[in-house]
Amino acid sequence: MNGKKTRNTRQRTLILEILRAGNAHLTAEEVLQKARKKLPTVSLGTVYRNLHYLRHHGYAREVRNGDNGPARFEASGAVHAHFHCRSCNKVRNIRLPQELVEAQWGDSGPIASVSVLDLHLIGDCSDCAHGR
Amino acid sequence: MNGKKTRNTRQRTLILEILRAGNAHLTAEEVLQKARKKLPTVSLGTVYRNLHYLRHHGYAREVRNGDNGPARFEASGAVHAHFHCRSCNKVRNIRLPQELVEAQWGDSGPIASVSVLDLHLIGDCSDCAHGR
DNA sequence: GTAATTGCAAAAGATTTGCCCCATT
DNA sequence: AATGGGGCAAATCTTTTGCAATTAC
Numbered sequence: 512m513n514g515k516k517t518r519n520t521r522q523r524t525l526i527l528e529i530l531r532a533g534n535a536h537l538t539a540e541e542v543l544q545k546a547r548k549k550l551p552t553v554s555l556g557t558v559y560r561n562l563h564y565l566r567h568h569g570y571a572r573e574v575r576n577g578d579n580g581p582a583r584f585e586a587s588g589a590v591h592a593h594f595h596c597r598s599c600n601k602v603r604n605i606r607l608p609q610e611l612v613e614a615q616w617g618d619s620g621p622i623a624s625v626s627v628l629d630l631h632l633i634g635d636c637s638d639c640a641h642g643r
Numbered sequence: 644m645n646g647k648k649t650r651n652t653r654q655r656t657l658i659l660e661i662l663r664a665g666n667a668h669l670t671a672e673e674v675l676q677k678a679r680k681k682l683p684t685v686s687l688g689t690v691y692r693n694l695h696y697l698r699h700h701g702y703a704r705e706v707r708n709g710d711n712g713p714a715r716f717e718a719s720g721a722v723h724a725h726f727h728c729r730s731c732n733k734v735r736n737i738r739l740p741q742e743l744v745e746a747q748w749g750d751s752g753p754i755a756s757v758s759v760l761d762l763h764l765i766g767d768c769s770d771c772a773h774g775r
Numbered sequence: 776g777t778a779a780t781t782g783c784a785a786a787a788g789a790t791t792t793g794c795c796c797c798a799t800t
Numbered sequence: 801a802a803t804g805g806g807g808c809a810a811a812t813c814t815t816t817t818g819c820a821a822t823t824a825c
Binding site: 516517518520522523552553554555556557560561579 | 803804805806807808809815816
C-alpha cells in the first residue's frame with residue numbers, strides 16, 4: 512500500500528472539465544488554448560502531464576485520428592465506438608454494439624480479462640458519400 | 644482519370660515482405676533494421692514513405708501500442724482484432740468476432756459505408772494474470 | 776527518356792523532462 | 801512543513817521533406 516498521493520490542482524481539474532465539456536476529440540494544443548481562457552498561465556507541459564495522468568487513471572482516453580498528426584483525447588464517459596471517415600478524416604462517436612459489450616472474451620486463448628473495448632470503423636460518412 | 648504511376652522498387656517490395664513475414668507489429672525503425680540486412684543502404688525516410696504508401700493502398704495498417712512511442716505497422720492480411728495487455732503492454736492478434744463482421748452499419752446515422760473494422764480489447768493477458 | 780523513388784540530411788512536429796519555485800494537503 | 805505539481809525551456813524522439821542522383825518502366 513504505497514500509493515503516491517495526488518493533488519487536485521486547478522490545472523488538473525480544469526483540463527478534465529474541458530475534456531468533459533462537449534464530446535470532442537481534442538489535441539493537447541487545443542486543450543491548452545481552452546485552458547488558457549480560464550487560467551492564462553497553464554503550460555503545454557502541464558497539459559501533457561495531466562493528459563497522461565488522466566489517461567492512466569481512467570478519466571480520459573486517447574483517440575488517434577486515422578492519418579497522422581498529434582494525439583487526440585476525450586473524457587472516458589459512456590462507452591462508444593468511433594467512426595472515421597476516410598474521406599473527410601473526421602472522427603464521430605457512435606453507439607457500441609450490444610453484442611460486443613456482452614461478448615465473453617475470457618476464454619479466447621491469451622486473454623484473461625477485458626476491461627476496455629475500443630472499436631473503430633473506417634469508411635465513408637453520409638456527408639462525403641452524398642456528394643459534397 | 645489521372646492516376647499516378649507507381650513503381651515496384653526493391654525497397655517497396657522488401658518492406659512489404661518484411662511486414663508479411665511473421666505477424667508482428669513493427670515500428671519504422673524495426674522495419675529499417677530488417678530491411679538493411681538485405682539492402683544495406685535503405686534509409687529511414689524511404690521506410691516511412693513506403694509505410695505511408697502501403698497504408699494508403701491497403702497493403703498495410705497502423706497499430707498503436709496503447710502507451711506512447713512510435714507507430715507500429717502490420718500487413719493487412721486476414722482481418723483480426725488486437726488485444727492489448729495493460730500490464731505487459733504486448734499487443735496480440737485475436738480472432739475478430741463474426742457478429743461484427745456481419746453487422747449492418749450503413750443505417751446508423753452518419754455512416755454511409757464501412758470498409759474496415761478495427762477492434763482493440765484492453766485488459767490483462769493470461770501470462771500476466773497468472774502471476775509472473 | 777521520363778518521372779517516380781531513393782538517400783541523405785536538415786527541418787518540422789510532438790512529447791517528455793530537468794530544474795526550481797509555488798500551492799495543496 | 802512537506803512534497804506533489806506547475807512553468808519554462810531545453811532536450812529527445814518521431815516523422816516529414818527538399819534536393820540532387822538514381823532507377824523502374
